[in-house]
Amino acid sequence: MEDKWVIELIEQLAQFKEGEIGISRLAFSQADRQAREHIQGRMKDAGLDVRIDAAGNIIGRLAGKDPEAPAVATGSHLDTVPHGGKYDGVVGIAGGLLAIQRLQARGPLTHPVELVVFIAEEASRFGYSNLGSKAMNGTANIHAWSRAQDHSGITLKQAFLKQGLDLSAVTAAARKKEELKGFVELHIEQSRILEKTGSKIGIVEWVAASTRLKITVEGTAAHSGATPMDERQDALVSASMIVLAIQEISLEQSTYGTVGTVGAQIVHPGVMNAVPGMVEMWVDIRGVDHDSIIQTLQDIKDAISTIAEEQHTPVAMEVLSSEKPVLMDEHMVETIENVCRSRGVSYRLMNSGAGHDAMYMAHLTPTGMILIPCKNGLSHHPEESVATEDIMTGIDVLTEMLYRLAK
Amino acid sequence: MEDKWVIELIEQLAQFKEGEIGISRLAFSQADRQAREHIQGRMKDAGLDVRIDAAGNIIGRLAGKDPEAPAVATGSHLDTVPHGGKYDGVVGIAGGLLAIQRLQARGPLTHPVELVVFIAEEASRFGYSNLGSKAMNGTANIHAWSRAQDHSGITLKQAFLKQGLDLSAVTAAARKKEELKGFVELHIEQSRILEKTGSKIGIVEWVAASTRLKITVEGTAAHSGATPMDERQDALVSASMIVLAIQEISLEQSTYGTVGTVGAQIVHPGVMNAVPGMVEMWVDIRGVDHDSIIQTLQDIKDAISTIAEEQHTPVAMEVLSSEKPVLMDEHMVETIENVCRSRGVSYRLMNSGAGHDAMYMAHLTPTGMILIPCKNGLSHHPEESVATEDIMTGIDVLTEMLYRLAK
Structure with missing residues (x-):
């Protein structure tokens, strides 16, 4: 039943796109705004306290027993490359929301838990990637971003405005280290290493x-x-x-x-x-x-x-x-390993060739990444495909990780 | 004084363009329409009887003594590639107009003389070249042309309509063989052979x-x-x-x-x-x-x-x-040779790598081509440049050719 819920959410989000070939949901496009609108509704339905920061990141928060305790966060992105697939980014959002709902059902934890929907992870439209996580870790490059424009001449500044946001004010999205205890991102692998080695979970050590x-x-x-x-x-x-x-x-x-x-x-x-x-x-x-x-x-x-x-x-x-390669937090890597071992899930330590919001969150808070296999390693492609079973395994590991960190 | 007149006309036509780099005057664009408007005015000022055929070709006619005699025609095109130069096509129009004015001054000739401004010589916008001369020689491919569209999705049909023309009626632009005695086109070489060999005139044998x-x-x-x-x-x-x-x-x-x-x-x-x-x-x-x-x-x-x-x-x-390579008319080639010899102008028999309206007129009437050198052979380029002296030599040879054919 939970797997049906997740797949339905992924399919609903896949409706928000432009054109017929694959999923084109470029950052700040109408489709992107619609998908963001939809997920906000779902986060509110789940009882999360939802806010939007100065960069446009959506942050949904499940209160903890200790209101002063730093939050444990998970999250990913909804924007895609042109003609991309249904799972890149979305798995971390849908999976994160399910994981938080499971935690909610188990009863209150010490730490608050957050789901973050990062804005503009892909560089496809404006040439700059990970706008949301860079803003959150305090490295927004407003000077450079102010000059960015897409192929049709729309500036990033205008795109922010259309979203009701002010590009010159995104520095306000920067968070203090003490607000967070850690960040874990669930994502598809976008490569064939797990598929070839038959491992169910990839635990990222380095992000390229x-x-x-x-x-x-x-x-x-x-x-x-x-x-x-x-x-x-x-x-x-x-x-x-x-x-x-x-x-x-x-x-x-x-x-x-x-x-x-x-x-x-x-x-x-x-x-x-x-x-x-x-x-x-x-x-x-x-x-x-x-x-x-x-x-x-x-x-x-x-x-x-x-x-x-x-x-x-x-x-x-x-x-x-x-950029410099980013090393994930050692303790996070070990904890994910322990979770996998305790649940009898095959895993493998690996590097991620793809960049992720986790890369930028790592500068702010101890960060880990959980990868799940995707068919033939295909991603940024209309035929991107992920087995439901693998999505559920990823969510199981994510849930347990968030629990161990927030309990 | 005549050289000043020609250069002024070339510079006036160069004002009709889009953008800042070189001359962008694509077929059926606003700039193209303005240039056509301008040349029509100049042709009328020169006392020519001006009409526009069903394909949009502008035909200006100087009456001959014998109204039944077939016309001797010259001409070229005004449209350009994106970021092209000032001389490609234009030299044949400005030069043709001066040549006809000179003939007019000499007194009436037996045959009428025509200046033809062919429409859409370049294939840049709609993927089909020489629409005007193909329509005139009766090989308009309305079926294929009907499906053509430019990068922004405007169809050739719509472009014709905007010009007040009906694409499905362009067959009416086809002329009978007996209407024409011959066609001579003056054009820049668009290659460096003349410059390298020091010849002032290229007489085309084959068009590639x-x-x-x-x-x-x-x-x-x-x-x-x-x-x-x-x-x-x-x-x-x-x-x-x-x-x-x-x-x-x-x-x-x-x-x-x-x-x-x-x-x-x-x-x-x-x-x-x-x-x-x-x-x-x-x-x-x-x-x-x-x-x-x-x-x-x-x-x-x-x-x-x-x-x-x-x-x-x-x-x-x-x-x-x-397409098949086209051989220019043997008698035309000889006559241009004779004109060059009698005027003491160095010339060279050569092939044209570039396609021209002359290529299509050759299927309709005996056709010849007079090429003049352009600097470094550069053409279809903002830096296209031609010496005024070379333009005047070309016009001298063209004038004499038209005279010999029409007298």
Whole structure:
């Protein structure tokens, strides 16, 4: 019956989307606002005390016996990438709500327990990820965020306003360390390690750091019919060489857990009858090994220089953001291990290649992460799929964790 | 004084554009309508009898002594690619108008002389090139054109309507062979052959044929952080391999005058945090040697199959259009040669890699093309530049050609 409840909630949230392919529920979109509206109602129905902080994070609180005691929190996000799936983020919200309802049924605990619905976890729309958890840990970069805009020219500032929020005031969402005892996030793995090893639970040790680059290749736009092959400075040819160089470098560095992706590329002028004069490309590098990330960056830089020179197409590289890998709290990791052992659930210590709100909460309070398998490791994809049994196992471990922390 | 007049007209037409970078005057845009309005006024000022045919071509006619005699026509186009230059097309219009005014001053000729401003020469906006000259030679493909739309979803049908024209009626623009004696187009070279060889005039023998392909690469969209390098089907990696394969094949075939270009590429979902799941790319192949074009197509097909198989990313290739190289009229070529010789102007017989309205007029009437050098061969580019002296030489040759044909 509980599994039916969770799946129904996940399906209800999946109704809030744009377009027909997968779930497109970009941060601050109408679909996102509707999903947030829906979950607020459900949190209130569950008897939580719900408030929205200055960054737009929804915080639902179950009172503890000691009103002065720091809260134990769980949570995740509702926004998606374009054409994403039903489970990324949502499992942590629906699962968190069920876990809190179970705790409620067991009777009052010492500590308050909170469910946090973080705003704008995905970077897809405005280029900045984890706005909510960054605001909560006090690292909101209002200066940079103020300049962000989406593809249609809507600024992040305007998006905040439409939500009834003031971007310049998000610093007020920062919480004090003493308000929280710990944070645990339940999330789908978005990779195939659990599936391949047959483990039911992944306990995160490191969350990979993300370094983001923008590479701009300058060629010379020219007539595609009249310009001889040997007189071209074709920006797309150089860009293609760069894509393959980044692929090769990332394959080499993958021994150390580092991955590199050219996810976006825009060709100018981008018409059939012109040799491309300029290409912009965006690169995402992730890893848990600092030396390997540095090596990857250096190798990309070297490859770019060689290609730029040989092809006579100047290339500029800009580091948009660069984060450090984050180690989860040792005691949290041990406690999740103990919970799994005591319940006879197979688990595995692992790293998360994906970034999560837990990464930013870790700077504020002792943090742990519980991962559950997803089919073929597919995520950020319309076919994202998770077995109900695995969701329920994840919620069981989360419930017990929250109980042990809050009891 | 005449040179000042021509340059002023070119500069006036350059005012009609959108945006700040180069000249963006896409077919059927407001800027295009304004430029057409302006030239109509100038044609009427020059005493031409101006009409607009069912396709939107502007035809200005200088009466001849024999009203029954077939007309001698010249002309080119006013529409541009995005961020194009001031001279592509415009030189043939401004130059044609000056040439006709000079003929007028010399006194009546036997044949009428026409200046044609062809509509929608560039394929940039709706994917189909030379709408005006195709309609005039009776090969308008109304069925295909009816389905065309631009990036913002405006259909070609709607664009015609906005111009006060009915797409389904463009067949009425077709002219009978007996209406025309010949057609001569003055155009910038859009290549560096004249500049490199120091010739002032290029006389076109062959106009290259264009074959246009759409290639779609299917990968698997996945999380850019959580998906290990060896488990990816990255559509952009395969697409980049295809770009480089097309470049290599085209370099090989360039001995035969064939060129190949990937001018446009769109990455889906195209966000920093997702491995690309699909890439669409558009390819333009041009050449004058039929065997070489066939070989290029076959080599591209083979390369695509190999890449698709090795990378586990299915690739589909669609031939959007395929034209045959067009031979200019032998007598026209000889007459232009004679004009150049008699005026002591250095010239060179050559092929045109770029397609032109002359290519389609050649199916209707004996056709010739006069090319003039442009700086560094740059065209379809904001820095397109042509020496005034070269423009005037081109107009001199054009004037004399029209005179010899119409006298």
